[in-house]
Amino acid sequence: MSVTFTWQLPMDSTAAAAARWHLREVASSDLEAVDAELVVTELVTNAWKHGTGEGDITVTVEVRDSSLHIAVCGISDGTPAVATSAAGSDSSGRGLLLLDGLVERWGYDRRGNVMCVWAEVAQR
Numbered sequence: 001m002s003v004t005f006t007w008q009l010p011m012d013s014t015a016a017a018a019a020r021w022h023l024r025e026v027a028s029s030d031l032e033a034v035d036a037e038l039v040v041t042e043l044v045t046n047a048w049k050h051g052t053g054e055g056d057i058t059v060t061v062e063v064r065d066s067s068l069h070i071a072v073c074g075i076s077d078g079t080p081a082v083a084t085s086a087a088g089s090d091s092s093g094r095g096l097l098l099l100d101g102l103v104e105r106w107g108y109d110r111r112g113n114v115m116c117v118w119a120e121v122a123q124r
Contacts, residue, residue, distance in 0.1 A: 002064045008056040009044065011074065016044045019059050019072075026061055027068070028123060035102050036061075036068050036121045042095045043117050047074035051115075066123055067104060073116035080108050080117055 007022050009015040019040045027033035040059065047057045051074040062069040080096055099106055099119060106119035 002062050004060060004062045006058065006060045008058055011048055011051060011053055011055060011057055013048065015048055015057050016041045019044045019057075022059065023061060023070075026063055028063070036070065039099060039102055039119050039121055040070055040072070042099050043070065043072035043119065046080070046095060046117065047072050047076070047115075050078050051076045052113075064123075068121045068123065069118065070121065071116050071118040073111070073114050075113050076115040077113070078115070079110075080115075 003026075005022070005026050007019070009018050020037045023036050023040050024033050027036055040061075044057055044059065051057070055075045058071075058073040060069075060071045060073075062071075096106075102121065103119040104122050106117070108115060108117045110116075
């Protein structure tokens with residue numbers, strides 16, 4: 001059995017904090033929330049930074065028996081890119097690499113001009 005929650009967030013710098021707040025409300029444990037908050041922060045921040053600045057960011061969280069399925073969608077012309085390395089002085093470029101180590105699996109889907117990046121965080 002699963003339960004799905006969806007939130008529309010502004011395409012601005014407040015979106016990641018709002019997403020974390022909503023996620024905490026649906027996570028089944030504090031331990032689960034920690035990893036999921038990191039994941040949703042990365043995905044929402046990427047949607048804001050790499051999006052076109054138009055429309056909202058949509059966050060959907062499906063609470064499943066063994067995982068949280070998090071999907072973040074926003075208007076974007078790009079595709080997610082995982083940095084294979086980043087210099088120590090680089091202030092960005094490691095997010096999806098970090099995500100790769102925190103989740104069971106992740107991917108993305110394009111729906112016209114909307115990019116949706118999703119990840120599954122195992123429940124502990």
